[in-house]
């Protein structure tokens with residue numbers, strides 16, 4: 188069996204609270220929090236939306252994979268990933284070597300209200316963003332499930348409650 192690191196890696200769809208829960212986990216544990224979207228954004232000096240618009244999704248996905256590769260050797264840390272990280276099996280394989288993968292989930296109504304509360308994400312700039320969310324969820328849900336060591340439904344929980352559920356869930360793995 189391949190050795191696994193001691194990081195906590197958050198995966199899941201847009202709006203499941205990965206970034207906020209990552210910060211709560213970092214606060215509670217004192218561990219550093221690394222975020223693949225931020226790594227990609229820093230690399231280009233552009234926001235994620237600008238990268239999609241100016242360079243295209245493929246370029247973003249390549250940089251995202253490169254960011255995951257750069258995380259190799261990260262010890263104990265909280266790692267927050269973008270919602271599409273599970274699209275490439277190589278990303279999942281590398282992330283699993285870093286530590287435990289925790290899938291954050293939420294019911295679709297909760298996702299709608301969280302996702303559409305702020306500026307539209309680049310992938311949801313479509314004629315029917317709600318239908319796009321439903322379709323992306325249908326395609327990705329099996330990928331999040333297959334990759335996850337632990338799954339947490341965040342629909343009715345605060346960020347700190349999710350962080351507590353993750354820490355106690357991981358202890359039992």
Ligand code: S3P
Nearest residue numbers: 200201224235269270271308309
């Ligand atoms: C994406 C999710 C975003 C970001 C990019 C693509 C996706 O991250 O990586 O817009 O494919 O689901 P969040 O999940 O943090 O919104």
